[in-house]
Amino acid sequence: DKVSLVHGAHRTGRRTDAAMARWRAYGLGQFIHWGLYSIPGGEWDGKTYNGAAEWIRSWDGITKSAYDSLIYHFNPVKFDATAWAAAAQQMGAKYVTITTKHHDGFCLWPSKYTSYTVASSPYKKDLIKPLVDAYNKAGIDVILYFSIMDWSNPDWRYDIKTKDDSIAFERFKKFTRNQLLELLERYPTTKGLWFDGTWDNAWVKQAAFADELETEMRKMRPGLIIGSRFRADENGKRHFDTNGQLMGDYEQGWERKIPNTITEVHGNDWDCVMTVPENQWGYNAAWKGHIKTTDELLEMLAKCVSLDGNFVLNFGPKGDGSIRKEELSLAREIGDWMAVNQEAIYGCEYAGLEPQNWGYFTKKTGTDKIYMLVFNVPVSGALRVKLPVQTSISKAYRLGQPAQTFVPEEIQASESFIHLKTTSEKHPFVIVLETAKKTENPKVKY
Numbered sequence: 001d002k003v004s005l006v007h008g009a010h011r012t013g014r015r016t017d018a019a020m021a022r023w024r025a026y027g028l029g030q031f032i033h034w035g036l037y038s039i040p041g042g043e044w045d046g047k048t049y050n051g052a053a054e055w056i057r058s059w060d061g062i063t064k065s066a067y068d069s070l071i072y073h074f075n076p077v078k079f080d081a082t083a084w085a086a087a088a089q090q091m092g093a094k095y096v097t098i099t100t101k102h103h104d105g106f107c108l109w110p111s112k113y114t115s116y117t118v119a120s121s122p123y124k125k126d127l128i129k130p131l132v133d134a135y136n137k138a139g140i141d142v143i144l145y146f147s148i149m150d151w152s153n154p155d156w157r158y159d160i161k162t163k164d165d166s167i168a169f170e171r172f173k174k175f176t177r178n179q180l181l182e183l184l185e186r187y188p189t190t191k192g193l194w195f196d197g198t199w200d201n202a203w204v205k206q207a208a209f210a211d212e213l214e215t216e217m218r219k220m221r222p223g224l225i226i227g228s229r230f231r232a233d234e235n236g237k238r239h240f241d242t243n244g245q246l247m248g249d250y251e252q253g254w255e256r257k258i259p260n261t262i263t264e265v266h267g268n269d270w271d272c273v274m275t276v277p278e279n280q281w282g283y284n285a286a287w288k289g290h291i292k293t294t295d296e297l298l299e300m301l302a303k304c305v306s307l308d309g310n311f312v313l314n315f316g317p318k319g320d321g322s323i324r325k326e327e328l329s330l331a332r333e334i335g336d337w338m339a340v341n342q343e344a345i346y347g348c349e350y351a352g353l354e355p356q357n358w359g360y361f362t363k364k365t366g367t368d369k370i371y372m373l374v375f376n377v378p379v380s381g382a383l384r385v386k387l388p389v390q391t392s393i394s395k396a397y398r399l400g401q402p403a404q405t406f407v408p409e410e411i412q413a414s415e416s417f418i419h420l421k422t423t424s425e426k427h428p429f430v431i432v433l434e435t436a437k438k439t440e441n442p443k444v445k446y
């Protein structure tokens with residue numbers, strides 16, 4: 001039985017408004033981690049470190065003041081918002097989540113509330129506005145990433161232990177609210193906020209403040225989309241409140257991981273944010289370990305959409321504003337695949353079918369159109385499909401090559417094999433199933 005909560009979830013079930021339906025239909029997004037950490041790229045004094053490059057300020061062996069002085073070297077002369085947006089558009093991203101301020105506290109916009117911003121760097125100019133404008137012009141929505149944790153602000157606290165801590169943290173809460181309202185004022189076309197750095201005790205204890213701030217931001221921007229990572233309930237519960245209800249509009253727990261079954265998503269909207277290397281968000285020169293291939297990333301995209309989620313792939317531009325060639329070629333290859341198969345991704349959802357080993361099902365929202373996204377061709381070449389009872393396949397064809405049709409072999413009620421013509425496919429492909437409810441056999445009336 002439920003406990004009464006003042007600062008728990010204020011909504012059960014999915015949002016049903018148009019702004020959220022637009023978010024739900026995105027399928028593929030781009031994450032961009034860019035800031036002072038992009039300058040060292042995971043290396044310091046000739047030493048390569050193993051941790052995530054955007055956390056370099058927190059590593060032993062690096063003096064904080066030395067890191068903070070990077071601001072005087074931040075001058076991304078190669079930054080080209082139009083080129084970034086064009087690469088994202090060609091990849092097929094429908095939205096971008098961009099770091100306005102990461103944990104280090106450096107602001108990519110000229111905030112009025114701190115001097116630790118791009119305005120104090122040689123570059124001087126606002127970086128967020130040209131990005132929002134260029135991406136919007138390319139038909140891509142923008143969501144602003146914002147880290148509550150801010151290592152540059154002397155009033156930030158990991159926890160509140162003393163009276164001084166609470167006096168300082170009150171100032172920090174005012175500063176945080178000011179910056180968030182400033183972002184909403186400055187960038188009115190942005191669709192949401194992606195919060196991070198909200199796990200520390202000091203912030204987790206601010207259930208009432210965060211709840212009021214969330215309400216204030218939603219009032220300022222009707223339709224604003226905020227995930228489950230922003231605030232905790234009055235018992236310190238994060239992502240899901242004390243009653244197990246999702247906080248915010250979608251689940252933000254899938255960072256570098258993907259659910260395996262539909263039960264794990266509890267009927268919620270969610271996004272998966274994913275790095276190309278194992279765990280590097282900001283530019284990392286070394287890029288050691290496994291670098292995911294295009295086909296691996298496409299399979300992750302397909303798996304996310306097949307389970308009602310969005311897949312958000314991270315890019316870490318260099319300190320000079322250029323994007324590394326490996327990321328550009330991944331974007332290009334993903335885009336080449338999306339150009340043929342985007343119909344199976346955009347506006348698609350969980351198909352409600354039994355998962356099969358050969359890949360993933362998606363369904364076009366509001367229709368009976370099923371897509372088979374094939375990643376693992378069986379040696380038999382026979383793809384098993386189990387449909388709900390009383391559903392038949394009226395047409396089956398290769399997406400992008402409608403002349404390549406298939407005649408399903410029905411092996412038992414609502415279970416068929418689609419027999420591939422070849423088992424030597426080299427890349428993932430999609431088969432479209434137009435399905436129809438079997439009409440009841442007309443009873444003989446006379």
Ligand SMILES: C[C@@H]1N[C@@H](c2cn(-c3ccccc3)nn2)[C@H](O)[C@@H]1O
Nearest residue numbers: 033052054055196197199255273281
């Ligand atoms: C989206 C990603 N979230 C940030 C993060 C958070 N964490 C983390 C890791 C362990 C405990 C608490 C937080 N590690 N990285 C990364 O720096 C990146 O911004």
